[in-house]
Amino acid sequence: xxxxxxxxxxxxxxxxxxxxxxxxxxxxxxxxxxxxxxxxxxxxxxxxxxxxxxxxxxxxxxxxxxxxxxxxxxxxxxxxxxxxxxxxxxxxxxxxxxxxxxxxxxxxxxxxxxxxxxxxxxxxxxxxxxxxxxxxxxxxxxxxxxxxxxxxxxxxxxxxxxxxxxxxxxxxxxxxxxxxxxxxxxxxxxxxxxxxxxxxxxxxxxxxxxxxxxxxxxxxxxxxxxxxxxxxxxxxxxxxxxxxxxxxxxxxxxxxxxxxxxxxxxxxxxxxxxxxxxxxxxxxxxxxxxxxxxxxxxxxxxxxxxxxxxxxxxxxxxxxxxxxxxxxxxxxxxxxxxxxxxxxxxxxxxxxxxxxxxxxxxxxxxxxxxxxxxxxxxxxxxxxxxxxxxxxxxxxxxxxxxxxxxxxxxxxxxxxxxxxxxxxxxxxxxxxxxxxxxxxxxxxxxxxxxxxxxxxxxxxxxxxxxxxxxxxxxxxxxxxxxxxxxxxxxxxxxxxxxxxxxxxxxxxxxxxxxxxxxxxxxxxxxxxxxxxxxxxxxxxxxxxxxxxxxxxxxxxxxxxxxxxxxxxxxxxxxxxxxxxxxxxxxxxxxxxxxxxxxxxxxxxxxxxxxxxxxxxxxxxxxxxxxxxxxxxxxxxxxxxxxxxxxxxxxxxxxxxxxxxxxxxxxxxxxxxxxxxxxxxxxxxxxxxxxxxxxxxxxxxxxxxxxxxxxxxxxxxxxxxxxxxxxxxxxxxxxxxxxxxxxxxxxxxxxxxxxxxxxxxxxxxxxxxxxxxxxxxxxxxxxxxxxxxxxxxxxxxxxxxxxxxxxxxxxxxxxxxxxxxxxxxxxxxxxxxxxxxxxxxxxxxxxxxxxxxxxxxxxxxxxxxxxxxxxxxxxxxxxxxx
Numbered sequence: 016x017x018x019x020x021x022x023x024x025x026x027x028x029x030x031x032x033x034x035x036x037x038x039x040x041x042x043x044x045x046x047x048x049x050x051x052x053x054x055x056x057x058x059x060x061x062x063x064x065x066x067x068x069x070x071x072x073x074x075x076x077x078x079x080x081x082x083x084x085x086x087x088x089x090x091x092x093x094x095x096x097x098x099x100x101x102x103x104x105x106x107x108x109x110x111x112x113x114x115x116x117x118x119x120x121x122x123x124x125x126x127x128x129x130x131x132x133x134x135x136x137x138x139x140x141x142x143x144x145x146x147x148x149x150x151x152x153x154x155x156x157x158x159x160x161x162x163x164x165x166x167x168x169x170x171x172x173x174x175x176x177x178x179x180x181x182x183x184x185x186x187x188x189x190x191x192x193x194x195x196x197x198x199x200x201x202x203x204x205x206x207x208x209x210x211x212x213x214x215x216x217x218x219x220x221x222x223x224x225x226x227x228x229x230x231x232x233x234x235x236x237x238x239x240x241x242x243x244x245x246x247x248x249x250x251x252x253x254x255x256x257x258x259x260x261x262x263x264x265x266x267x268x269x270x271x272x273x274x275x276x277x278x279x280x281x282x283x284x285x286x287x288x289x290x291x292x293x294x295x296x297x298x299x300x301x302x303x304x305x306x307x308x309x310x311x312x313x314x315x316x317x318x319x320x321x322x323x324x325x326x327x328x329x330x331x332x333x334x335x336x337x338x339x340x341x342x343x344x345x346x347x348x349x350x351x352x353x354x355x356x357x358x359x360x361x362x363x364x365x366x367x368x369x370x371x372x373x374x375x376x377x378x379x380x381x382x383x384x385x386x387x388x389x390x391x392x393x394x395x396x397x398x399x400x401x402x403x404x405x406x407x408x409x410x411x412x413x414x415x416x417x418x419x420x421x422x423x424x425x426x427x428x429x430x431x432x433x434x435x436x437x438x439x440x441x442x443x444x445x446x447x448x449x450x451x452x453x454x455x456x457x458x459x460x461x462x463x464x465x466x467x468x469x470x471x472x473x474x475x476x477x478x479x480x481x482x483x484x485x486x487x488x489x490x491x492x493x494x495x496x497x498x499x500x501x502x503x504x505x506x507x508x509x510x511x512x513x514x515x516x517x518x519x520x521x522x523x524x525x526x527x528x529x530x531x532x533x534x535x536x537x538x539x540x541x542x543x544x545x546x547x548x549x550x551x552x553x554x555x556x557x558x559x560x561x562x563x564x565x566x567x568x569x570x571x572x573x574x575x576x577x578x579x580x581x582x583x584x585x586x587x588x589x590x591x592x593x594x595x596x597x598x599x600x601x602x603x604x605x606x607x608x609x610x611x612x613x614x615x616x617x618x619x620x621x622x623x624x625x626x627x628x629x630x631x632x633x634x635x636x637x638x639x640x641x642x643x644x645x646x647x648x649x650x651x652x653x654x655x656x657x658x659x660x661x662x663x664x665x666x667x668x669x670x671x672x673x674x675x676x677x678x679x680x681x682x683x684x685x686x687x688x689x690x691x692x693x694x695x696x697x698x699x700x701x702x703x704x705x706x707x708x709x710x711x712x713x714x715x716x717x718x719x720x721x722x723x724x725x726x727x728x729x730x731x732x733x734x735x736x737x738x739x740x741x742x743x744x745x746x747x748x749x750x751x752x753x754x755x756x757x758x759x760x761x762x763x764x765x766x767x768x769x770x771x772x773x774x775x776x777x778x779x780x781x782x783x784x785x786x787x788x789x790x791x792x793x794x795x796x797x798x799x800x801x802x803x804x805x806x807x808x809x810x811x812x813x814x815x816x817x818x819x820x821x822x823x824x825x826x827x828x829x830x831x832x833x834x835x836x837x838x839x840x841x842x843x844x845x846x847x848x849x850x851x852x853x854x855x856x857x858x859x860x861x862x863x864x865x866x867x868x869x870x871x872x873x874x875x876x877x878x879x880x881x882x883x884x885x886x887x888x889x890x891x892x893x894x895x896x
Contacts, residue, residue, distance in 0.1 A: 017134050021250045021264050022354035025081050025106065027133070028244065031126045032079035032108045035118075040080040042104075042355070044307035046316065054316050055085035055304075059107035060220075060241045066111045067179050067222065067239055069467040072548040076113035081106050081246065081355060083303055087319050088446075090326075091419075094292035097211060097258035101323060102300035104246035112237030112467075116221050117154055119240045123186065123219060124158040135252075139189040140164065141206035141213060145171040145182035151221065155184070168207050173220040179235060180226045186217040188252050216252060217244040237467060260292050264351060268295035271347050278335040290330035297327040298344040305366045306359055308604060308618050310710025311373045317710060324373045329417075339374040342367040365600040369620065384417050390868065392429050397844060397869060402426075405437015412438075413445065465494060466547050469509065473550035477514040477525065477688065478647070481571040485510030487563050499562045506561065508553045509546065514571050517543040517551040521606030522583050522687040527571040529555060534568075537561060576688065578610035578719070581696050584645060584677065584689045585635065585718050586615050588699070590661070591681040592634040593617055596627050604711050608687070611721055615714045616707060623704050623712060631714075635699040643678030643693040650674065660684050698722040770801050771808065778809055785819050788893040791846065792819035795886045802828045803873060806836040810871065813838060821848060823857070823889040827879035833861040835874040835885065844869050848896060856892045860885040 019027070029039050043062040047053040056062060059082040065071040066078075082105050092099040110119065126132045127140060142160055144152045146167040155165055174180040187206040195212035197204050206213040222239040224232040247259040256262045260269065269281050269291045279287045301323050304316070311321040327341050345367045349360035359366070391407045403426050411417040423433050471488040490497050491507040500506045518524040524543035528536050538555035546552040555561070586606050593601050597619055605616035623631075650658075652672050660674045661683045675685040677693055690696065700722040707713045717725050733745055740751050781796040794813065800806060806824050813822045820843035824836050835858060837850040850872035858864045858874035861881040865874025 016136070016253065016255075019253045021246065021262065021351075024133075024250055024253060025104070025246055025355055028106045028126070029079055029081060031132055032077075032122070035077070035108075035122055036075075037077040037079040037108060038073075038075040040078050040082075042081060042083050045083060045085055045304050046308050054319070055087075056082065057084050057086050058082070059084070059105040059243055060109070063109050063111075063241070066109070067241070069237070069547055071545075072467055073111055076111045077109070078111070079106075079108045083356075085300060085304065085319075087323075090322075093296050094289040094330075097260075098245075098248060098251075100247060100259065100296050100300075102296070102303055106244040106246055106249075107242050108240070109242070110240035112239060115223075115238050115240060116151055119219055119221070119242065120151065120154045120184070121158050123217065123242070124155075124160065127186070127217075128159070133253075135188065137161075141166065141187040141189065143168045143171050143185045143187070143207050145169070145184075148182040148184075148221070151182065151184055166206055170207075173218075173222070173241075174226060177226050177228055179222040179224070179239060180232070181221045181223040181238075183218055183220040185215050186219070187213040188216050190214055190252070194257065214248060214252065216249045217242065260295065265292070265295045265299075267351055268298055268344055268347050271344060272331075272334065272336075272340075275331075275336050275340045275343065276334040287334060290333045293330045294327045294334075294341070294344070297323040298341060299348050301327075301341070301370060302345050302348040302359060302366055303356075305369050306362050308602065308710070310369060310618070310620065312708075312710065315708065317708070321373065324370060325377050328374055328377055339371055339378070341374055342370040345370065362600070372620070384411055384414075387411060388417070388422065388425055392426065392431060394849075394869060395431060396429075397847075397849070402432040402434045405434035405439070406441055408433055408438050409441035409445075413441075465491070465496065469496075469546060469550070470548050471509060471550070472511065473509050474512045475514075475516070475551055476512055477516050477571065477576075480514045481573055481576060483512055483514045483569050484566050485512045485569045486566045487561065490561060490563055497563075499560060500557055502557050502559050504557050505541070506555050506557060508555050508561065509550045510553070510567075510569065513543075513551050513553070514569055515540055515543045515551060515553060516571075516576075516688060517545045519545065520685060520687050521586070522579060522608040523610075525571045525579075526575050527569065529553075529561075530568045530570060531559070532566075532568070535559065537567060540569075575610050579608055580688045580690050581718050582610070582613040583608045583685075583687050584675075584693065585696055585699055585716065586613055587675060587677055587681045587683055587685070587689075588635045588638050588693070589613075589615050589631065589714065589716065590617070590683065592631045592638075595634060596630045597623065612702070612715060612717050615716070616711055617714070618710050619712050620710065622706065623714075628701055628704055628714075632699060632701050638677065638680050639693045639696045639699060641678065641693065643680060645678075645689050645691055645693060646676045647689070648674045648676065655684060658682065695719075698726075700725050766801075770805055773800070775812075778812055781824075782813065782816070782818050786890065788890050789896060791821060791843065791848065791893055791896065793821045793823070793890065793893055794819045795821075795823040795889050797825045797827075797882050797886065800826050800828070802826065803834045803836070803875075806834055806873070810836055810838045814840070820846065821853070821889075821893060823853070823886060825861070825882045825885060827882060830879065831877050833863060833876035833879050833882060835861065835863075835865065835876065837867075837872045837889075839870050841870075846896070848893070853889065853892055857885040857888045860888055 033039055043056055045056050047056055053061060059080055062082060066073050083102065084105055085102050087101055089099055090101060093101060127135050128137050137159065141164045142155050143166045146169060152165055156162060171183050171185065173183045185207065190212055192199055192212060195204065195210055197210045203209045204212060220241040222241055223235055225235050226232055247264055250262045250264060251259045254262045259265065272291055272294050273280050281288055281291045301320050304320050309316045309320055311317050311324065324341060331340055345363050346360065349363050352359055388411055391403055395403050408419065408422050411422055412419055419438060426433050469489055473488065476483050487508060488511050489509040490500055492500050492504060515525040515527060516522065527540045529538040529540065531537050537559045538557045538561060540553055541556050542554040543551050586608060590603055601617050601619050604618050607614040649671060652670055655672050655674050658674060659682060672684050673686055674682060675689055676682045697719045699718050700716060702715045702717055702725060704712060704714050733748065737745055737748050740748065742748055742751050777798050781798065782794060784794060784796065786793045798809065806826060809824055810822060817840060820840050822838040826834050828834065835854060837854045839848050839850045849869040851866045851869065854865050854867065854872040854874050858876060861876030862878035863874050863876025866872055
C-alpha cells in the first residue's frame with residue numbers, strides 16, 4: 016500500500032476526477048447560505064442541492080469536491096468510538112444529469128485499485144448493492160469485482176423524503192481480523208455488519224427517482240450521481256491507524272495537548288485518551304466554524320460552538336489543564352489543513368481571540384454552575400431523595416455546559432445518584448424542539464424537468480439600457496409551456512433580451528411594464544428571478560394577450576431602479592467602512608437593497624458602539640461627498656482576485672466576473688446595478704443597529720431623499736421636545752434633559768428613603784403578629800410597599816431577628832400587579848418546609864407563579880384581589896405539613 020499523507024489523498028482524489036472532466040469545487044463555508052433546513056453544511060451533497068433539484072443548472076454537469084462538514088447529533092460518542100467526529104471532510108464526485116452508474120462504478124474501481132492512483136488491493140475491497148439494483152451489480156462484476164465480494168443489502172437505498180432518491184453502493188475495506196472488535200465467527204463479521212474489520216470508505220448514490228409529495232416514486236427527468244468518501248476514514252486505511260485519531264489529521268493536536276497537560280500521555284489510560292480525542296476533534300470543529308463566520312452564543316449554531324468549547328475545556332481539566340488552552344491549538348489545526356485551507360492560518364489570530372474569550376467566560380460560568388450543583392445536591396438531600404433530578408441535571412448540562420459525567424461524579428462524591436431517565440427525557444425534548452424549528456422547510460425540492468430543459472438564451476442589457484425591445488422566447492402557464500396566454504393570467508416569461516434585473520446579491524428585482532408596438536400596456540412585471548439555466552425569468556400579470564415570438568417594449572420603472580442603485584452602492588461603501596472601523600475580521604453576512612432603504616448584515620463579536628457607528632457613518636458620507644467615480648470592470652476571476660477585489664463571503668463565481676470600484680476606496684465582486692458617481696447618493700444615514708443572530712449584526716440605513724426625510728423627522732421631534740420643556744434654543748435641550756434627570760434621581764432617592772421608613776414602621780406591627788400553625792410559627796401579611804425590593808428588605812430584617820419559622824408577605828404595587836415573598840428559617844428547613852414549595856402552592860391564587868431556594872422564594876402575579884386567599888392558603892398549607 017502507498018504511504019500517503021491526508022493532503023496527498025485529498026488532492027489525489029480531486030485530481031483523478033478533474034482528469035475525468037469534473038470541475039473542482041472549493042469547499043463551501045460551514046454556515047449554510049440561504050438554506051433554512053440546515054444548521055451546518057453536513058455533507059458534500061448539501062452544497063449541491065440546488066443542482067440536484069434542478070433549481071440551478073451548473074456550468075459543468077460534472078463536479079468534485081472535498082467539503083468540510085459538521086454533524087453534532089451524536090456528540091456524546093466523540094472520543095469514545097473510532098470514527099465519530101463533529102467536523103469531517105467528505106470527498107465526493109457529482110454528476111448532474113450527465114454520466115450515471117457505468118461511469119461512476121468504473122471510475123470508483125479505477126481510483127481505488129489502479130497503481131497510478133490509490134493502488135488498494137482489490138482482494139480487500141467489498142461492495143454492497145441494493146437487491147433490486149441488478150444493473151449496479153452487473154457493472155461492478157464487469158469492472159473486476161469478484162462475485163463473492165459483492166453483498167446485497169436492503170438498506171442500500173438513499174432516501175431523505177421528498178426529492179431525489181435512489182439505490183446506492185457502499186464500498187468497504189477489509190482491515191483484517193487483527194483490527195476487528197468481534198470474533199471471527201460472529202454473525203456481524205461481514206461487510207456492512209457492526210464490526211471494525213470491514214470499514215466503509217465510500218458510498219455511491221445512484222439518484223434516479225423523484226420521491227413525490229404523495230409518497231410515490233417516479234423516474235427523474237435527469238439522473239444524478241452523488242458520492243461520499245470520508246477523508247478521515249480513508250486516511251486511517253492508508254496510515255494503518257486503529258482509529259481515525261491516530262492519523263496525521265489528529266495526532267499533531269494530541270501531541271500538543273500532551274505538552275499542555277504535562278501530566279498525561281496518549282495511549283496510557285483509555286479514559287484519558289477519550290479526553291485527548293475530544294479536544295483534538297473539538298479544536299478542529301470550532302476553528303473552522305469560527306473561521307467560516309459563526310460565533311459562540313446561546314442559540315443555534317452559536318450554541319453548538321459554545322458547547323464544543325466547553326466540552327473541550329472540561330476534558331482539558333481531566334488532563335490537568337486548569338487554564339485557557341484550546342485557543343493555543345488553532346495554529347496546529349491551521350498547519351495540518353494548510354494545503355487545502357490556507358485561510359485558517361490567515362485568520363488564526365481572530366479565531367484564537369474568539370476562543371480565548373469564550374474559554375475565559377466559561378471559567379467564570381463554571382463557578383456559577385458549581386454553586387448551582389451544590390444547591391441541587393443540598394435540596395436533594397434535604398428532601399430525603401437519593402438521586403439528583405433529571406431536569407436539574409439537564410439544566411446544568413444545557414445552560415452551564417456541565418457534562419453529564421461530571422455531574423454524576425459530583426453526585427457520587429456526595430453519596431447520590433442521578434435520574435438518567437429524566438435527563439434523557441429532557442435531552443429528547445431539546446432535540447425535538449430543534450427538529451421542529453426546521454421542520455417547515457424542505458430539505459430538497461422535487462426536480463422540475465420543465466425549467467431545467469429551458470435553455471433558450473436571454474441577454475440582460477440593464478447595465479446600460481432601461482428601455483429595450485425583447486422577443487418572447489418561452490411562456491410558462493400552470494407549469495406548462497404555451498404559445499400564448501390570455502389577459503388576467505399570471506405567467507412566467509423569458510425574453511431574448513431584457514433590461515429587467517433579476518433578484519440577486521441582495522438587490523431586489525426591477526419593476527416595470529411590457530408594452531406592445533402601439534404603446535399599450537400588455538403586462539406588469541411583478542418579479543424577476545433567475546431560471547435554472549441562468550436566464551432572467553419574468554413573472555408577468557397580463558392585461559392583454561401575450562404571444563410567443565412577438566416583440567414587445569420592456570420598460571423598467573426608472574425611479575424605482577435608480578433608488579435601488581443608490582442604496583446598492585451605499586452597501587459597498589458601508590462594507591468597507593465597517594472593515595475600517597471594526598477590523599478586517601468582519602465580513603458581509605447578507606444584505607437587502609430596496610428603493611427606500613438598505614439592510615446590511617455583518618459579522619462582529621459584539622454590538623457596535625455609538626461612537627463606532629458614528630465613525631462608519633462619517634466615513635461613508637465623506638466618500639459620498641468626495642465625488643468618487645464608480646466604475647465596473649469585467650475580467651477573469653484570477654485577475655479580479657489579484658486586483659484585491661473583495662468577494663462576498665461564501666459566494667461562488669464563474670470564470671468571468673464584474674468588479675465594482677468606488678474610486679480607490681471600495682472594490683468588490685458584484686453583479687448588481689450602481690450609480691456612476693458616489694455624489695448621486697447625496698446623504699447616508701444609519702437608522703438602526705441590532706443583533707440578528709450569533710455573532711451577526713444588522714445595520715439599516717437610508718440615502719438621498721429618504722435620508723433627508725429621516726433627519727427632518729428627527730429635527731421635528733427635537734423641536735417638539737424643546738417646546739414641551741420650554742427651551743428656546745435647541746442646543747439647550749441636552750442640558751435641560753440632564754437637569755431633569757438629576758432632579759428625578761434626587762426625587763427617586765427621597766421616595767426610596769420614605770418607602771424604607773414606611774416599610775420599617777409596618778414591620779414593627781406585622782412582625783408582632785406571629786401565628787402558630789401545626790407546631791410551626793408563621794408571619795403572614797399584606798404590606799403597602801412599592802415592590803419586590805422592599806419585600807426583600809423586610810425579609811432580611813425578619814431573618815436577622817429570627818422572628819418565626821416561616822414568613823409570607825404580599826404587596827400590590829399596581830392594580831394588576833402582585834409581589835409575593837416567602838422566607839423559611841433554618842429550623843423550618845430542618846422541619847421539611849421549603850420556601851419554593853410553599854410559594855408554588857399560593858402563587859396561582861394571585862394569578863402568577865414563581866419559585867426559589869428552600870430558604871427564600873418569590874413570585875409575581877396579576878390578581879391583587881387574590882392576596883387574602885393566598886395568605887389564608889399559606890396557613891392551610893403549613894397546617895398540612
